[in-house]
Amino acid sequence: MRAFIFVAVLCFTFADGGGDGDSFKCEQDGLFADSHDCSYYYECNGGRMWHRSCAPGTVFNPNIGVCDHAYNVPGCS
Numbered sequence: 001m002r003a004f005i006f007v008a009v010l011c012f013t014f015a016d017g018g019g020d021g022d023s024f025k026c027e028q029d030g031l032f033a034d035s036h037d038c039s040y041y042y043e044c045n046g047g048r049m050w051h052r053s054c055a056p057g058t059v060f061n062p063n064i065g066v067c068d069h070a071y072n073v074p075g076c077s
Contacts, residue, residue: 024042024049024051025049026042026044026047026048026049027044028044029044029045029046030043030044030065031043031044031060031062031065031066032044032062033060033062034051034060038059038060038070038073038075038076039053039054039058039059039060040052040053040054040060041054041060041062041067054067055067057069057070058070059073059076060073061073
């Protein structure tokens with residue numbers, strides 16, 4: 001099931017540019033939840049940052065590092 005979710009994220013995740021102007025800063029490579037909107041997350045790689053959105057109907061799950069159903073993410077339903 002995780003592999004399916006991961007593939008779905010790769011296929012349906014959309015970039016909306018290099019950041020949204022809030023105070024998030026990349027301190028290490030990885031995927032990080034957007035504290036203002038569960039349907040977005042940050043991707044940091046090599047000092048660059050992308051603010052990405054999850055596919056419609058999903059939110060970022062920081063416990064598994066992919067977009068997931070909202071009922072699996074406490075505080076994001």
